[in-house]
Amino acid sequence: MPTTSFTQLEVWQKARQLTREVYKLTERFPQHQLYSLTAQTQRAVLSIGANIAEGYGRRSARDKAHYYTMSKSSGDELLHYFFVAEDLGYHQGEPGLIQLLNSICAMLVRLTQKTLTNFR
Numbered sequence: 001m002p003t004t005s006f007t008q009l010e011v012w013q014k015a016r017q018l019t020r021e022v023y024k025l026t027e028r029f030p031q032h033q034l035y036s037l038t039a040q041t042q043r044a045v046l047s048i049g050a051n052i053a054e055g056y057g058r059r060s061a062r063d064k065a066h067y068y069t070m071s072k073s074s075g076d077e078l079l080h081y082f083f084v085a086e087d088l089g090y091h092q093g094e095p096g097l098i099q100l101l102n103s104i105c106a107m108l109v110r111l112t113q114k115t116l117t118n119f120r
Contacts, residue, residue, distance in 0.1 A: 011107040
């Protein structure tokens, strides 16, 4: 059954869940990181869901795929910030978050491929 809204996409729903969890995590970061690592981490996770939504609304397959690819790239950026925060001792590793992020990134790769394949 075709979707009628980006909110019906499982990948967007998972991105929404990840966003909530990342905001909970970054609340524990030190205050002096508010305008650097905290803000960058939050911006990256917000970008994942936002680019899925924007891509969904695009008309051409190429445009859709572009935004889904940008979303995946934001996921890669977020993974980097997770590692930096762990290296700095701001958390003790978040295997559940990393697993969720990896799942989202894999879904985005498949969504991008499917989008380009179905519209050729």
